[in-house]
Amino acid sequence: MATIGDVAREAGVSRSTVSAVLNGRKLVLPETRGRVEAAIAKLSFSVNAGARALATARTMTLGVVVRFHEAEFSPALATYLVALSDAARESGYSVMLLTEADGEAAVRSAIAGRRVDGLVLLNVVEDDPRMEPIAASGFPAVLIGMPQDTRGIDAVDLDFAAGARLLVDHLAEVGHRRATFVRWPDDLYAAGSTYAIRFAAAAREQASGRGMTLEEVPCAVGPEQVRSALGEELLRREAPGALLVHNDAAVAMLPFALHDVGLRVPADRSVVSLHSAELARLYALPFTSVESEPEAVVHTAVELLVRRIDAPDEVPVARLVAPHLERRDSVAPPA
Amino acid sequence: MATIGDVAREAGVSRSTVSAVLNGRKLVLPETRGRVEAAIAKLSFSVNAGARALATARTMTLGVVVRFHEAEFSPALATYLVALSDAARESGYSVMLLTEADGEAAVRSAIAGRRVDGLVLLNVVEDDPRMEPIAASGFPAVLIGMPQDTRGIDAVDLDFAAGARLLVDHLAEVGHRRATFVRWPDDLYAAGSTYAIRFAAAAREQASGRGMTLEEVPCAVGPEQVRSALGEELLRREAPGALLVHNDAAVAMLPFALHDVGLRVPADRSVVSLHSAELARLYALPFTSVESEPEAVVHTAVELLVRRIDAPDEVPVARLVAPHLERRDSVAPPA
DNA sequence: GCACGTCAGCGTACCGGTTCGCCACGCGGG
DNA sequence: CCCGCGTGGCGAACCGGTACGCTGACGTGC
Numbered sequence: 218m219a220t221i222g223d224v225a226r227e228a229g230v231s232r233s234t235v236s237a238v239l240n241g242r243k244l245v246l247p248e249t250r251g252r253v254e255a256a257i258a259k260l261s262f263s264v265n266a267g268a269r270a271l272a273t274a275r276t277m278t279l280g281v282v283v284r285f286h287e288a289e290f291s292p293a294l295a296t297y298l299v300a301l302s303d304a305a306r307e308s309g310y311s312v313m314l315l316t317e318a319d320g321e322a323a324v325r326s327a328i329a330g331r332r333v334d335g336l337v338l339l340n341v342v343e344d345d346p347r348m349e350p351i352a353a354s355g356f357p358a359v360l361i362g363m364p365q366d367t368r369g370i371d372a373v374d375l376d377f378a379a380g381a382r383l384l385v386d387h388l389a390e391v392g393h394r395r396a397t398f399v400r401w402p403d404d405l406y407a408a409g410s411t412y413a414i415r416f417a418a419a420a421r422e423q424a425s426g427r428g429m430t431l432e433e434v435p436c437a438v439g440p441e442q443v444r445s446a447l448g449e450e451l452l453r454r455e456a457p458g459a460l461l462v463h464n465d466a467a468v469a470m471l472p473f474a475l476h477d478v479g480l481r482v483p484a485d486r487s488v489v490s491l492h493s494a495e496l497a498r499l500y501a502l503p504f505t506s507v508e509s510e511p512e513a514v515v516h517t518a519v520e521l522l523v524r525r526i527d528a529p530d531e532v533p534v535a536r537l538v539a540p541h542l543e544r545r546d547s548v549a550p551p552a
Numbered sequence: 553m554a555t556i557g558d559v560a561r562e563a564g565v566s567r568s569t570v571s572a573v574l575n576g577r578k579l580v581l582p583e584t585r586g587r588v589e590a591a592i593a594k595l596s597f598s599v600n601a602g603a604r605a606l607a608t609a610r611t612m613t614l615g616v617v618v619r620f621h622e623a624e625f626s627p628a629l630a631t632y633l634v635a636l637s638d639a640a641r642e643s644g645y646s647v648m649l650l651t652e653a654d655g656e657a658a659v660r661s662a663i664a665g666r667r668v669d670g671l672v673l674l675n676v677v678e679d680d681p682r683m684e685p686i687a688a689s690g691f692p693a694v695l696i697g698m699p700q701d702t703r704g705i706d707a708v709d710l711d712f713a714a715g716a717r718l719l720v721d722h723l724a725e726v727g728h729r730r731a732t733f734v735r736w737p738d739d740l741y742a743a744g745s746t747y748a749i750r751f752a753a754a755a756r757e758q759a760s761g762r763g764m765t766l767e768e769v770p771c772a773v774g775p776e777q778v779r780s781a782l783g784e785e786l787l788r789r790e791a792p793g794a795l796l797v798h799n800d801a802a803v804a805m806l807p808f809a810l811h812d813v814g815l816r817v818p819a820d821r822s823v824v825s826l827h828s829a830e831l832a833r834l835y836a837l838p839f840t841s842v843e844s845e846p847e848a849v850v851h852t853a854v855e856l857l858v859r860r861i862d863a864p865d866e867v868p869v870a871r872l873v874a875p876h877l878e879r880r881d882s883v884a885p886p887a
Numbered sequence: 888g889c890a891c892g893t894c895a896g897c898g899t900a901c902c903g904g905t906t907c908g909c910c911a912c913g914c915g916g917g
Numbered sequence: 918c919c920c921g922c923g924t925g926g927c928g929a930a931c932c933g934g935t936a937c938g939c940t941g942a943c944g945t946g947c
Contacts, residue, residue: 218664218668220933220934221933221934221935222933222934230896230897231896231897231898231934232895232897232898232933232934233896233898233899233935233936233937234895235897236934236936237895237896239934239935240926240935242895242935242936243894243895243896244895245895245896246894246895246896247897261664263661263664263665263843264665264933264934265606265665265666265932265933265934266604266665267605267606267611267666267667267932267933267934268606268666268902268932268933268934269933269935270602270900270902270934271600271602271603271606271901271903271904271932271933271934271935272901272902272933272934272935272936273902273934273936274902276602278648280915281649283634283637292627292630292834294627294630294634295627295629295633298630298633298813299618299629299651301649302649302650302651303651306652310647311648311667311808312636312648312649313613313646313648313649314616314633314634314636314646314647314648314649315637315646316637316638316641317636317641317801326598329554329596329598330598330599330600330601331600331601331602332601332646334601351932380900380939386910391670434940438597439836440835440836441836461933473808473811476808476812477811486736495627499627499834500775501774501775501776506563530821555890555902555903555904556903556904556905557903557904564918564928565926565927566926566928567903567904567927567928568906568907568926568928568929569925569926569927570903570904571905571906572905572925572926573904574904575905577905577906578925578926579924579925580925580926580927581924581926584925584926599903599904600902600903600904602902602903602904603902603904603905603932604903604904604905605904605905605932606902606903606904606905606931606932606934607903607904607906607931607932608904608905608906608932609932658946750932848896879893888947889946889947890946890947891944891945891946892919892943892945892946893942893943893944893945894941894942894943894944895923895940895941895942896936896939896940896941897938897939897940897941898937898938898940899937899938899939900935900936900937900938901934901935901936901937902933902935902936903922903927903943904931904932905930905932906932907928907929907930907931908927908928908929908930908938909926909927909928909929909942910925910926910927910928911924911925911926911927912921912923912927912947913922913924914921914922914923914924914936915920915921915922916919916920916921916922916930917918917919917920917921
């Protein structure tokens with residue numbers, strides 16, 4: 218592999234001139250530049266990323282710290298990783314995967330080894346231990362997820378509250394006064410899952426502001442439990458004509474549950490939901506919904522992180538990504 | 553951040569001695585080693601990966617080239633990525649994500665920038681263009697997937713043929729003489745998807761060797777088409793008492809299709825399938841099956857790649873990972 | 888005609904490690 | 918007593934880039 222010295226010799230200039238051409242800094246006579254470029258092409262030279270990193274103290278690499286225990290529903294993970302890598306590339310960065318079971322250790326060693334210029338923490342939860350070494354060292358990082366206390370670290374997440382309001386409004390606007398709120402099981406809220414809490418709180422508030430009644434049905438995960446719980450609710454006398462769903466497992470099974478009991482959407486029931494786009498695709502969900510916006514979230518995250526790398530001392534930022542309603546004709550006025 | 557020079561000064565030795573301690577090469581007096589280690593701890597020094605890479609011409613990083621293709625089942629992708637990163641770490645390597653839409657370009661620039669010591673190509677298809685620059689340059693790489701012509705590149709994949717034989721045998725052993733082979737649509741085979749072809753060929757051969765009849769039902773993807781196609785087949789008069797499935801979309805919908813028409817497993821139908829473990833988990837599939845073995849495949853891939861990095865000139869290797877049968881009581885003797 | 892400013896390009900130090908030849912020291916043997 | 922050898926550690930070169938100060942040539946203004 219050719220080095221910058223080989224190029225310099227070939228072009229009859231010094232290494233620093235080649236470097237100047239490479240980086241576009243300083244003025245180089247067009248003719249000289251031409252010779253250098255020809256030499257580069259001839260030797261098919263390309264800069265050694267490691268050497269450049271050493272000289273500039275910039276690796277142009279971001280680390281993404283994947284939380285290990287994915288007991289939860291994780292089809293979205295790949296989407297986030299790929300989107301992250303794409304967004305990073307747009308800014309000239311590569312992405313390194315950090316998957317140690319002990320996320321905190323992963324963060325520590327990434328910082329210590331100076332392999333990366335910044336870190337993206339995926340799927341951040343309340344009091345996430347991965348934040349500790351970052352907060353302590355001030356290393357550039359961005360959280361995806363929005364804990365109460367971001368400990369001075371930049372953070373991005375979907376605006377779940379706005380999503381809840383969009384969905385409630387959508388039901389209210391066609392005249393629904395009552396809805397079943399199929400939500401996560403209680404322990405998830407108790408565990409401090411902030412997106413769940415934010416969604417539920419906003420849904421309740423918006424509903425009451427709209428004069429709407431929400432009848433809450435917590436729904437455990439597990440296909441069979443979900444299906445029977447849903448079946449029961451759907452068959453209940455006086456059940457509302459609309460369903461507001463924030464529970465991936467439940468919404469995935471909902472088409473089948475509806476089919477089981479012979480109810481049609483939107484004729485018999487209106488349905489709106491917030492879930493990941495990936496889920497919608499996998500299960501071909503036919504519901505009007507607010508979908509997570511992995512590309513937008515990740516794009517914002519990279520933007521913040523790159524800015525933070527360049528300006529480590531600016532005040533931390535928390536950013537919510539505006540959700541939008543994906544209409545799929547699953548809502549009709551109540552009977 | 554402390555450098556090796558800081559450590560040397562603190563310990564009162566030269567930089568090369570610190571390096572010797574770090575790498576365990578050469579003999580260092582226990583007492584000297586102790587002083588160095590104390591200095592390292594005191595300054596909380598850790599080696600700068602980039603500098604070491606420059607000096608050793610080894611980045612200790614593997615690149616994973618993700619094919620951009622959307623249509624496939626992405627939950628499995630995350631599993632592979634995480635498993636890959638874990639396996640790499642075991643061998644002291646990190647993993648860099650390469651997701652350019654143009655996989656060939658991604659490979660070229662990875663090789664040119666010398667950011668990685670080797671490449672893993674995920675999800676390789678017949679005549680995959682990503683192979684070209686690798687074959688041309690001899691850069692260390694391993695394919696996950698098994699094209700007919702590996703072009704001298706190491707390759708690993710699940711042994712789909714063996715998987716097919718396991719499933720056919722399992723049905724034959726309890727006495728089934730006929731089975732419906734729910735398979736992928738014809739165009740997938742035509743497109744040269746080698747795992748599909750290998751499975752189908754082995755299934756047919758093993759069945760005929762066992763004196764079993766396979767009645768083939770190609771099944772398009774898309775939940776609704778699948779469901780109706782399956783329903784039709786299940787209700788068909790004289791339909792076999794067993795289903796052999798190699799089609800992710802179909803097997804995911806199969807529980808519902810069976811439920812629709814009121815058939816029970818294994819009382820009314822025996823079912824065996826080959827699909828990804830991730831699919832089984834997400835859809836809680838209750839079928840005896842051969843599951844893809846992402847950990848084993850990826851582990852083998854890393855093993856081969858690391859060996860290839862150390863010994864670039866050995867003969868290329870193709871390795872098939874033995875599948876195993878995951879019994880879930882979905883098979884009973886025919887009525 | 889001279890001082891000065893600009894511009895293109897050069898030389899060199901430096902980033903933080905590794906590697907390897909060399910040296911000094913202590914010891915044993917002839 | 919001297920030589921040779923093994924051992925522990927040192928110093929310098931090197932990996933492949935970047936950054937910055939300097940120089941020489943040329944153009945301009947007075």
